[in-house]
Structure formats: structure tokens, C-alpha cells
Amino acid sequence: MNSEHYQNHIKALNHRAQDILAKEGLQGLVIHSGQPRRQFLDDMDYPFKVNPHFKAWVPVINNPNSWLIINGVDKPVLVFYCPVDFWHKVNEVPTDEWTQSIDIKVLTKVDAIAELLPNNIQDWAYxxxxxxxxxxxxxxHKNPNAVMNYLHYHRSVKTPYELDCLRAANQLAVQGHHAAKSAFFDGGSEYAIQQAYLQALGQSENDMPYGNIIALNRNCAILHYTDLAYRAPNKSLSFLIDAGAQINGYAADITRTYSFDHNDFFNLIQAMDKLQAKVMAAMKVGVRYLDLHLMTHRLLAQVLIDHHIAMGDIDTLIDLGVTRTFFPHGLGHMLGLQVHDVAGFMHDERGTHVAAPASDPFLRCTRTLELNQVLTVEPGLYFIDSLLAQLATTAAKHHVNWAQVAAFKPYGGIRIEDNVIIQPFGVENMTRESGLID
Incomplete structure (x- = not known):
């Protein structure tokens, strides 16, 4: 961790806090890391997931019952929960260099927190x-809308510390992607590929920022496939991996698709890779993400024509919904403390909502690109039975080469996803600069 970057990060967050507290007439913010959640009718807890507002300030992601006390002027106070417990491992009070930017108090009993909170708590926001x-x-005051909207909106522009964390998360995830790719070409099952990925990272499934998608053959057409077959298929045709990592609570979210053989599906992957590059070349400050999404559909229409999947001109394929059958999700989303990070639809710090158009309801970002925003770029092309069946009932069916669709169906589909930072020159592609090219 770059200590200077972290110090400046805390200064930036304090400045934001001071601004919104003054606007709302509040004395400060008290941020709760969260509490364990007990499984229904059981004596075990679900894996703990920290409040993203908490890990925005401190790189503490695995310690429930902790608190932050922030007034926007003084050093943030971290109330670190450290009980006497012989049943579980107790996390040690942090002493890393970043702790110089905050004050730490130790909490040994959950119900003693009131003794450490400000006296005029009614003037503070939880x-x-x-x-x-x-x-x-x-x-x-509990999660006041004006405060939450302000914090979410400004969180979408990353500080140098946050960019450091996101780059490191990409570098870690890329190690796993290389291991997973090797396991696929060695004939591994979905489960075996998942284990190769986790081993390369030295982490468990609970450490992942989201459930990894490890899909072979037809399963590549299931957008959020997480079922993990333990047995390898008789013949491995294709492999889609959507898997990330996190550093200090900041996430990477990367997808690649591979063909086992150099064939028509391999060529289709290469075409989608070139399509993604064209979209990223158009990304710059002042461009609407919605326009990039619509551009993707025009590029995809040409790919469908070039690879004999669809017939007609670009406008016809878009107007008849052909491209949306093969690419039913959005181009990407904001990325940061959460995989699908907040504020993707926010026009301003007051929370003015700009919805996705009715034609593209699954688009997760309608923002205009700004310097130091971080987003995913993930065009896809899938052969999904239910969507194709629906398309076959419309006038668009005459524009589809159903024989070619049938030939590609066993491969499932393609998604290629990189994580990029909006820079003055265009984009910094953290994923490819970390060594993931294929």
C-alpha cells in the first residue's frame, strides 16, 4: 500500500464528509461494519460481508461489530472489535502503516459500544x-437519503489509493485466470478449474468478490452459471470464466472465453475481442455509457453478418431485436468497493436517477464518463435457447441463419470483460496491462 496515497484518500473522504455534514446539519457519521447473520434454524453464521461504506475508509473487511466515527475534521476513529473468545480466531488490532491516518479504540464487548459513541448521538447519522x-x-438519522446519495455519487470517482487497490485486484485475478485457462486445456471439469483458480490466488470461495462463473460448453450460455459440474464433459468445446479477486475490499471482475480447437467458434471469439477493442477506443471523458452500449449493438450486428449468423443490414437487425437476442445484457457497470458499484444511474450528488432505456432494461450504467471512473466493458454473444425460441416467433426469424445457430449452440456463448480506468488519454486497461490478453 502506498501510504501517501492512503493518507490523501482519508483527506478526500474527510472533505466529502465535512461537505455533506454541513449541508445536512449533522455532527458526523457513525459507520457500522455490520454483524454476523445466523442461518435460519441453525447455530452457524453466513459468511460475513462488510458494509462497503466501512471499507471505503479502512482496509478492514473481515471484522464484524466494528465502527467508524467520523466528523470530517479530525482523524477518523476506528472502534475495532476484539473480544475474548476461545471458540473463534480473534483478529488482532491492526498496526500496519495505514493506521497512522486514523485513531483506534478497542471494543471487547458488543453491547459496550454506546460508551464509545458521541454523547449527542441524535445529531449523528448511522x-x-x-x-x-x-x-x-x-x-x-439512519442512512439519510441525502447523505447516501452524496457519498454514492462521489464514490464513483476513484482516488489514487483506490486505483492502486483496483490495479492490484486485477493483477491477482489475472493469476487465477491463467491457471484456469491451463486447467481447461488440460481437460479439467468445471469444479477442477475452479479449484485451480482459487489455488493460484491462495484464497477460498468466500474471499471472492462474487461467485465465480466457471462454465463449459452449453453452460457458457447461462449468464450467471454457478452450478460447477464435478465431471468433465466427454469433449470440451468451450470455456467461459467470469472470476475476480479483491484487494482491501476493492474488486476485479474479469471474463474470458476460450475455444478448445481453432475453428469457427475460435474465430468468433477473435471477432468479439476486436469488437471490444473498438468500444474501448471510443471511451473518453464526456462520452455517455449508453452511447457505447448502443455502439456495441451496431458492431455486434456486423459480427453476426460476417459470421453468417444473421442476414440483413445493421439497422434492420437492431430494429427487429436480433442483436438483443444474442446480447441481452448491458455493456458493463461501475466497479469499485462493490462489483456492481453504486451510482451507475446517478446524474448528480442529489441522486437524480437516469434510468436505462426501455429497449435495454438490463443496462447497469447511464453515466457520462468522468476522469478516474472505473468500469467494466463486457460485450457478449450467446446462443440462449429461450431467447432464440422467442425470436423464432417474430418476423426477425427470416433474418437468422438457423443452421449456423445450431452449429454454435454446443459452445454456449462468448463474453470478454476488462476493467478500465477513464484517463485523460482514453482508458487504462487494468486487465490487459496485468497480462491477460487472450
């Missing part, structure tokens, strides 16, 4: 999911 806890502690 930020967290456990509203019952906030009520018990006497908070009058």
Missing part, C-alpha cells in the same frame, strides 16, 4: 444495515 441496532443506540 450508516449501516442494522437499523434495530441504530434504534437501540438512539440514532435519529
Amino acid at each position: 450508516i449501516g444495515e442494522h437499523i434495530d441496532v441504530a434504534d437501540a443506540l438512539g440514532f435519529s
